[in-house]
Amino acid sequence: MLGGMEDQVTRILKQWAAERPDLDVSPMAVVGRISRTARKIDAVLAATFARHDVDSASFDVLATLRRSGKPFTLSPRELTESAMVTSAAIAQRLNRLEERHLVTRAPDAKDGRGKQVTLTPAGLDLVNRALPDHVETEHALLAGLSKEERGQLSELLAKVEQAATETRP
Amino acid sequence: MLGGMEDQVTRILKQWAAERPDLDVSPMAVVGRISRTARKIDAVLAATFARHDVDSASFDVLATLRRSGKPFTLSPRELTESAMVTSAAIAQRLNRLEERHLVTRAPDAKDGRGKQVTLTPAGLDLVNRALPDHVETEHALLAGLSKEERGQLSELLAKVEQAATETRP
DNA sequence: GCTATATTGCTAAGCACTTAGCTATATTGA
């Protein structure tokens, strides 16, 4: 434990050590920090998106369509699988995006149940303009980490993510 | 990049490389994985809490009171500062907890504006019973990481968290 | 071929958060 920082996570651990010395609460240091870091990152990214008049959820949909390549079309099902939310949430996001004329919904000729969601020129323009700003924000967040450290961080998180996926009830 | 895994994050990076080769989107690998890991962890922890008839938000309040030590009393203000939510959210959490008789709200004798939130015996009992299960779940999430790796992960995340905190608009 | 089941996309209702703004009390400073 280098750099004896007395931050929030450290303080919580000390409290538990005093109150429940029978429990090994050391995992809280890592798990708690993942959660806290993610929330702070969300706030920073949201500020960037706000400068481009979108929220994170809307940008997520627009970016998913954008990176799928021409003709920038995906089904609500595919968008649901990409985002980590329910199909109902995607339907509501699409309602908002359609209302703002950033995407269109058309019937799928090959599947009578399906729809085809496509970026409008305005939607494409928005995501193209916001993307460099967004990427720059993410660069700033990681500016303090070397290339090697970023790789380490990714791999360590991947292990935890896999454990979380397998622990599913 | 060891272990050429073809997971969600990797696929997204490949798509961007094809669509926007002018942008260095490599930070997405790390930032995206922090977010995804945090959400999956939340789901796993929520399942544990559900077995004890609480949600994560309620447990967070109960645990904060518990680890503050006897007499298990804090002000709404202190609870707000500990949780990463607004004071309005804490007020509503306390409404729910008070309704379930897991905490009490009393006036603060030393500050006419303040309140004193205290664990009831039922609240203390609940958190004492849920805590070992919760800690065990967190251990399981980190089972794949050595002690050294956990330390590394914490430190790397702390750097990102600090960058996020300083990037506040 | 036709019935049973699965899939797709959606709306409705409920929930926990947010922002905005209120009241009551405490603190500051002219």
Next chain:
DNA sequence: TCAATATAGCTAAGTGCTTAGCAATATAGC
């Protein structure tokens, strides 16, 4: 001293998610 400002706690309204459940279409099994 006492007016101006700050702080504590709260409610109300709005937002974006969830679960539940719908109709329409596709697929599987007999």
